[in-house]
Amino acid sequence: xxxxxxxxxxxxxxxxxxxxxxxxxxxxxxxxxxxxxxxxxxxxxxxxxxxxxxxxxxxxxxxxxxxxxxxxxxxxxxxxxxxxxxxxxxxxxxxxxxxxxxxxxxxxxxxxxxxxxxxxxxxxxxxxxxxxxxxxxxxxxxxxxxxxxxxxxxxxxxxxxxxxxxxxxxxxxxxxxxxxxxxxxxxxxxxxxxxxxxxxxxxxxxxxxxxxxxxxxxxxxxxxxxxxxxxxxxxxxxxxxxxxxxxxxxxxxxxxxxxxxxxxxxxxxxxxxxxxxxxxxxxxxxxxxxxxxxxxxxxxxxxxxxxxxxxxxxxxxxxxxxxxxxxxxxxxxxxxxxxxxxxxxxxxxxxxxxxxxxxxxxxxxxxxxxxxxxxxxxxxxxxxxxxxxxxxxxxxxxxxxxxxxxxxxxxxxxxxxxxxxxxxxxxxxxxxxxxxxxxxxxxxxxxxxxxxxxxxxxxxxxxxxxxxxxxxxxxxxxxxxxxxxxxxxxxxxxxxxxxxxxxxxxx
Amino acid sequence: xxxxxxxxxxxxxxxxxxxxxxxxxxxxxxxxxxxxxxxxxxxxxxxxxxxxxxxxxxxxxxxxxxxxxxxxxxxxxxxxxxxxxxxxxxxxxxxxxxxxxxxxxxxxxxxxxxxxxxxxxxxxxxxxxxxxxxxxxxxxxxxxxxxxxxxxxxxxxxxxxxxxxxxxxxxxxxxxxxxxxxxxxxxxxxxxxxxx
Numbered sequence: 003x004x005x006x007x008x009x010x011x012x013x014x015x016x017x018x019x020x021x022x023x024x025x026x027x028x029x030x031x032x033x034x035x036x037x038x039x040x041x042x043x044x045x046x047x048x049x050x051x052x053x054x055x056x057x058x059x060x061x062x063x064x065x066x067x068x069x070x071x072x073x074x075x076x077x078x079x080x081x082x083x084x085x086x087x088x089x090x091x092x093x094x095x096x097x098x099x100x101x102x103x104x105x106x107x108x109x110x111x112x113x114x115x116x117x118x119x120x121x122x123x124x125x126x127x128x129x130x131x132x133x134x135x136x137x138x139x140x141x142x143x144x145x146x147x148x149x150x151x152x153x154x155x156x157x158x159x160x161x162x163x164x165x166x167x168x169x170x171x172x173x174x175x176x177x178x179x180x181x182x183x184x185x186x187x188x189x190x191x192x193x194x195x196x197x198x199x200x201x202x203x204x205x206x207x208x209x210x211x212x213x214x215x216x217x218x219x220x221x222x223x224x225x226x227x228x229x230x231x232x233x234x235x236x237x238x239x240x241x242x243x244x245x246x247x248x249x250x251x252x253x254x255x256x257x258x259x260x261x262x263x264x265x266x267x268x269x270x271x272x273x274x275x276x277x278x279x280x281x282x283x284x285x286x287x288x289x290x291x292x293x294x295x296x297x298x299x300x301x302x303x304x305x306x307x308x309x310x311x312x313x314x315x316x317x318x319x320x321x322x323x324x325x326x327x328x329x330x331x332x333x334x335x336x337x338x339x340x341x342x343x344x345x346x347x348x349x350x351x352x353x354x355x356x357x358x359x360x361x362x363x364x365x366x367x368x369x370x371x372x373x374x375x376x377x378x379x380x381x382x383x384x385x386x387x388x389x390x391x392x393x394x395x396x397x398x399x400x401x402x403x404x405x406x407x408x409x410x411x412x413x414x415x416x417x418x419x420x421x422x423x424x425x426x427x428x429x430x431x432x433x434x435x436x437x438x439x440x441x442x443x444x445x446x447x448x449x450x451x452x453x454x455x456x457x458x459x460x461x462x463x464x465x466x467x468x469x470x471x472x473x474x475x476x477x478x479x480x481x482x483x484x485x486x487x488x489x490x491x492x493x494x495x496x497x498x499x500x501x502x503x504x505x506x507x508x509x
Numbered sequence: 510x511x512x513x514x515x516x517x518x519x520x521x522x523x524x525x526x527x528x529x530x531x532x533x534x535x536x537x538x539x540x541x542x543x544x545x546x547x548x549x550x551x552x553x554x555x556x557x558x559x560x561x562x563x564x565x566x567x568x569x570x571x572x573x574x575x576x577x578x579x580x581x582x583x584x585x586x587x588x589x590x591x592x593x594x595x596x597x598x599x600x601x602x603x604x605x606x607x608x609x610x611x612x613x614x615x616x617x618x619x620x621x622x623x624x625x626x627x628x629x630x631x632x633x634x635x636x637x638x639x640x641x642x643x644x645x646x647x648x649x650x651x652x653x654x655x656x657x658x659x660x661x662x663x664x665x666x667x668x669x670x671x672x673x674x675x676x677x678x679x680x681x682x683x684x685x686x687x688x689x690x691x692x693x694x695x696x697x698x699x700x701x702x703x704x705x
Contacts, residue, residue, distance in 0.1 A: 050691065170575055177568045178537060181544060181561070190556035194548045218638070225634040225665070394665030398658045399680060401638060406650060406688045413694045415645055422642040429635065434533050452560040459559055 005357070012361035015061060016369075022062045026370055029069025030377050036070075037077020038385060039403070043090060043209075043411070044074030045332030052336055052343075060344040064363050065370075067337050068320070072370045074333075075313045076120040076378060083112045083305070084230070084388045085400055087217040091208065091277040091446055092312040095284035097216055098439060099297060099304030106300050107231040109389050110240045114247020115302045117378040119258060119309035122251060124371040126262035127269075127314030131321050132364050135353065138321045142270050142328075144474055147457030152469075152478040153268065154451045157278045157443065159285070159482070168435050175431060176440035182206055183448015189456045201416040205449055210408035214421040215442050217404060219428025221397045230396065231389045239386040244379065247302070254306045257287050261310030269315025270322045277446055279318070283311035298439075317367070324348050324360055531579055538572040541565050633664055649699030650688075654681035 016022065036047035048070050055063035081087040083100035096116065103112035131138070158180070185195040186205035196202040224230070231237045251258065261283035268279040287307035288297040297304050319334045327348030329335040341348055346356075353360055388396065408417030431438055462468030469475050484491075545565040548557060641657040648656065659677040667673050682701075689696050 046691075050693075170571055174537065174568060174571050174575070177564060177571070178541070181541065181564055181568065184561055184564075188557060190552065190554060192548070192551035192554075192557045194551055194557075194561070195544050222631045222635055222638075225631055394662060394667060395676070397634070397665075398661035401641075402654045402658060402680065402684060405642065405645075405654070406684050409650065409696060410688055410692050413692075415697070418642050418645060422639060425638070426635065429631070430533060434530050436533075455560045456556050459556070 008357045009361055009365075011358035012365055015358055015362040016365055022065050022366075023369070025058070025062055025066045026069045026366070026373060027377070029066045030073035030370060030374055031381075033070040033073025033075070034077040034377065034381050037074035037090075038080040038381075039407070043332065044071060044078070045336055046410070047074060048333055048336040052339060055340050056343060060340075060346060061359065061362060063340050063344060064337070065366050067340055068316075068363065068367055069370050069373075071316055071333050071337075072124060072313075072367065072374055073377070075124075075316055076117060076309070076374060078312075079116040079120065079305075079309055080113065080382070080385050083116060084109060084385070085217055086220045087213055087400070087404065091212065092280050092315060093308070094212070094277075094439070094442060094446070095280045095308035096305055096312070098284065098308070099299070099301050100308075101220075102298065102300035103302065103305070104389065105230060107233055107237065107389075108300065109231065109386055110238075110243035111247035111250070111302065112305055113382045113386055114244040114249075115251055115305045116309045117244075117375065117382065118248040118251030119254075119261070119306040120313040121371045121375050121378070122258050123262050123265060123310035123313035124316070124374070125368060126258065126310075127266045127317030128364050128367045128371075130262070130266045130314075131317045132361070135321050135325055135360070135364075138267070138270050138318070138325065141267075141474065142322050142326060145271055146472070147454045147461060148469055148472045148475040149478060150271070150450070151454040151458050152475050152482060153271070153278060154447050154454060156478065156482045157281050157447050158451065171435055172437040172440050175436035175438070176444045179441035179444020179446075180448040180451065181444075182211075182441075183445045183450075184452045186449070189453045201412075201414065206445065207408070207412050207417055207420045208446060209411050210404075210417040210421040211424040211445060212442050213404050213408060214424030214426075215428035215431075215438050215445075218401060218421060218425030219432050219438065221401060222425065222429050223432065224393055225397055227393045229389065229391075229393060237389050239383050239389075241379075241383055244382055244386070248375075248379070250302065251306055254303055257283075257303050257306045258310045260286060261307045262314040265311035265314030266318040266321070268311075269318025271318075279311040279315040280308045281443060283307040320363070324363070325353055327352070527579070531576065534572050534576050534579070538569055538576070541568045541572070545569075634661070637661055637664065645697060647699075649697045649701075651681055651685040651701045652699045654684060 032047050032051060033044060037044060048067055051066070051070065055066060058066065075092070078088070078090050078093040079096045079100065082093040082096040083104050086097050086101040088094045088097050100112045100116065103109065158176070182195075183205070185202055187193050187203045193203060229237060264283045264286070265279045268282060284297075284304060284307045287303055288294050291297065291301075291303065293301075316333075319329075320337075322328050323334045323337055323341075325348070327338070327341075329338045338348070346352065391399075404421055405418045408421040409415065411417050412420075428438055430436075431441060458468075469479070542565075545561065548561045548565075551557060637657065637660055641653055644656075645653050655677045658680055659673050662673045662676065685696070685698055685701050689698065689701065
């Protein structure tokens, strides 16, 4: 738990001098800009600006890098909402409802909701981190392939719920995605489906494929439209609407709480955290909704669920970095580099001996969340003007920008070629009613699922009873089963007990 | 790029749709079969197949099931069937009943159209995009982007040539300079210095 003396020391460290805060504002703006440009990554921004931290002390460096991280995790929602481009895998589920809201002329509300959920998510996530950093680090150490397999299985169940008009085609799309996710050099040491191309040895580049499936395929469909929002009256950028959207986030305390908890806990798992957290939060919110059919058609709760989880997964991955010295993804890997540049090694010793610094980093993120509110509210009205751009200009500009971004992600023409191929695949899938989100989620999880299944098989020696010996895996499994069948079980139990059944339960 | 608007699906168009739909299923079946064969050829060891084998067999079974179901379904009955309501997360293409009338409009996705309707409107854009990516090794990202944007604007109905050229030049130059400055590696650029 929190020690008051250490907390006081941390506050002194933060507020005895205002200079560390001077670099937070540019950090958030850099993150917002990189997050908002399709193809530019938060980790790329942090890597580009990492050398600058050499001239800062450790505290300033961490404030600067976490500010980029905080700004970027919200910035990624902007292209997801306005252009259907999930710039990172942690923004996939933001597109599900954010983009339909934008097309309905509710872009102001969607952006406001995303900002509100991101800021609240950061605050809740870091509060949990402040209270439970020790516990989280202990749990993370106990997570192995079996636990990861169950978590991935949980993510895969989302495929079934995104089946669409034709559930069989939806499942086919998801499974094809899973299969494509296994292309390349496998954990077993074999190459599959590479067609002899060296560029596919590492697998299909995920982000260009995602951009192609979601954005380019959608843009091809919109070439005949005049504007993203057809109604002239709905095309306004309205700060009042953005603010109302921001405040309306408070109407979803359950969604935010659940999303934040999923974000911080799942986000702390190295490698998969932020990618899966937003999907799990979305699927759980949809499953528990009174009106699950409204999801995917512009339900703000979908945006809240996704954004709350992806911004709190930042706190989770920082917990793993601080407590164990293990980076959870690209962005925390750059932070680890900053640790090394300042001769600091994360881990239990660091937490014990420099607890004031750890608390100061966590507390600084609360300040960043409030700064993000102000900067985000200034930034959104400028970017929301995208809806006023005629489609004949927007479509080629976004397609070109995606090509530049895809090149930037891979450093070769593999990125643009992948984007092109997957945009064609996405266009065909969309025309013939195959679920694109299901396919993309499959693509995201396929490689990991294959890898974890092999590890689990190797460790267990083929004995599936091994799962019974893993309490955390069993907990995840029970939670998964409850999320799938809990509602129906409750209905059966209530009927057996002769009590009235709430129509919502069992949805 | 004019596209058909609010057309009802004609019988010949319906047959084309059905053939295209079946062709997609056959392609997925064939690709999955090839992938399984390629994986098996790489190694038939359990570790290599533990995930891929059940996955590919399931996909092929589902494709076969869908193919048979489509083939057995009488064409005339299916033609008369109303479209089922949409609930998928990627169903933005379909009309959204909850949206006020006039707010949401998509030429290529009218509820009365078959899946191929509107496809012809997208094809020039797709061809242009494929050409753009295919010529990048020769034209580079700077010239390639300029040509792509200029042609796209012309196809999109922009009438003023000077505006087309000015926008294409500004965008391609701006994006090329921005990304070549930000990225730590060379980019394929034809005219702008610093390209790889």
